[in-house]
Amino acid sequence: MKAAPFDYSRPSSIAEAVKTLESAGGDGKILAGGQSLVPVLAMRLGRPTILVDINRVPGLDTIEELNDTTVRVGALVRHSMLIEQTHLPLLSEAAKWIGHSAIRTRGTTGGSIAHADPSAELPVVATALGALVHVHGPGGTRTVVADDLFVGPLETSLDENEIVTAVDFPVPERFGFAEFARRHGDFGLVTVAVAEVAGTVRIAIGGVGAIPIRPLAAEAILANGSMTDDKIAEAARVAATAITAASDLHASADYRVAMTEEFTLRALTQAIGSKAGVN
Numbered sequence: 001m002k003a004a005p006f007d008y009s010r011p012s013s014i015a016e017a018v019k020t021l022e023s024a025g026g027d028g029k030i031l032a033g034g035q036s037l038v039p040v041l042a043m044r045l046g047r048p049t050i051l052v053d054i055n056r057v058p059g060l061d062t063i064e065e066l067n068d069t070t071v072r073v074g075a076l077v078r079h080s081m082l083i084e085q086t087h088l089p090l091l092s093e094a095a096k097w098i099g100h101s102a103i104r105t106r107g108t109t110g111g112s113i114a115h116a117d118p119s120a121e122l123p124v125v126a127t128a129l130g131a132l133v134h135v136h137g138p139g140g141t142r143t144v145v146a147d148d149l150f151v152g153p154l155e156t157s158l159d160e161n162e163i164v165t166a167v168d169f170p171v172p173e174r175f176g177f178a179e180f181a182r183r184h185g186d187f188g189l190v191t192v193a194v195a196e197v198a199g200t201v202r203i204a205i206g207g208v209g210a211i212p213i214r215p216l217a218a219e220a221i222l223a224n225g226s227m228t229d230d231k232i233a234e235a236a237r238v239a240a241t242a243i244t245a246a247s248d249l250h251a252s253a254d255y256r257v258a259m260t261e262e263f264t265l266r267a268l269t270q271a272i273g274s275k276a277g278v279n
Contacts, residue, residue: 002042003038003041003042003044004041004044004047006041006047006048006049006050006051007049007050007051008050008051008053009050009051009052009053010053010055010056011052011053011054011056011057012056012057012058013057014054014057014060014136014163014165015136017030017052017054017057017163018136018137018138018161018162018163020050020052021052021160021161021163022138022161024048024049024050024052026160026161027048027049027050028048028049028050028051028052028161029046029048029050029051029052030051030052030054030111030114030163031051031052031053031054031055032053032054032055032075032076032108032110032111033078033106033107033108033111034106034111035099035103035106035107035111036107036111036112036115036117037051037111054075054076054163055076057076059074060074060075060076060077060110060165060166061074061076061077061078061081062074062077063077063081063082063085063087065087066168068171069170069171070168070169070170070171071085071087071088071091071168071169071171072166072167072168072169073091073109073166073167073168073169074109074110074165074166075108075109075110075111075163075164075165075166075167076108076109076110077108077109077110078104078105078106078107078108078109079095079098079099079103079104079105079107079108079109079112080095080101080104080105082094082095082109083095083096083104087171088169088171089175089274090125090128090129090172090175090177090193090195091125091169093177094121094122094124094125094177094193095121095122097121097179097181097184097185097188097191098112098120098121098122098185099185100185103185109122109167110163110164110165110166110167113126113133113149113164113167114156114158114164115154116149116150116152116153116154116155116156116211117153117154117187118150118153118206118207118209118210118211118212119187119188119189119191119206119207120187120206121179121188121191121206123146123150123206123211123212124191124192124193124204124205124206124212125169125177125193125195125204126146126149126167126169126212127146127147127150127193127202127204127211127212127214128175128193128194128195128202128203128204128212129146129169129170129172129193129195129197129202130145130146130147130170130197130202131145131146131167131168131169131170132144132145132146132167132168133145133146133149133164133166133167133168134164134165134166134167134168135158135162135163135164135165136162136163136165137159137161137162137163138159138161141165144157144158147214150211150212151211152210152211153210153211170195170197170198172195172196172197173196173197173199174195174196174271174272174274175193175194175195175196175270175271175274176192176193176194176266176267176268176269176270176271176272176274177192177193177194177267177270178191178192178263178264178266178267178270179191179192179263180259180262180263182250187207188206188207189207189250189251189256189259190205190206190207190208190256190259190260190263191205191206191207191263192204192205192206192239192260192263192264192266192267193206193267194264194267194268194270194271195271196271200219200223201219201222201223201227201271202214202219203215203218203219203235203239203264203267203268205239205242205243205260205264207256208243208244208245208256208260209243209244213242213243215238215239215241215242215243215264216242217238217241217242218235218236218238218239218242218264219235221234221235221238222235222268227268227271227272232265232268232269232272233265235264235268236261236262236264236265236268237261239260239261239264240257240258240260240261240264243256243257243260245257245260
């Protein structure tokens, strides 16, 4: 199929892009990498009246180390750039699992976060780190914590006229990442990111619910003392009970629960061996 007819705008500033979206009355869509949007258009699952291409907006394609504890990633930073950067190895590791080479070359950080696919790697990492998402809209700029951004599958708390401009990722003291997919590059059936941020271990699980899941009871097990083998095994078991898995053509509910425990265990085990962001 081919996309339904639409107008095209290529603004040179975020303010211009927001104004164009606002004038579309909710029928406009942002075009960045297009890796999620274009297939939707081609299948006519979405019929926006105008596409707002932000690729010419300056300052959105940079990675900046704000200080020793935070890395700011612009909305137009491609997944391939995330792999190459060394400020935050967790992001590099997760980005290696995104799609295939062509997708990683064009796909963007802001696009993945705004698309909010519950099986995608970057929303899981953002949730595990407690990332701050900067957005710009008609009312100005605001910051949204990742935990509050994702509200459903392919659904965020952003207004239809707001644009993600950057994401601030805390640098964890240690981290772990584990994903189970049928083939490398497929969406993960289970994706687990673990991050110790400011002394607190955070876990996020993707692919098993409508949004990335924080198993708070499992995190509580790891809250005091060292992460021993017994503790991480118990935390992994408890994490698996936090999900409400469903059976589909990819896997049964029981299989997803079992894989959640196994890959949480793997991510936590990796975290034990990493320190100061270095594996």
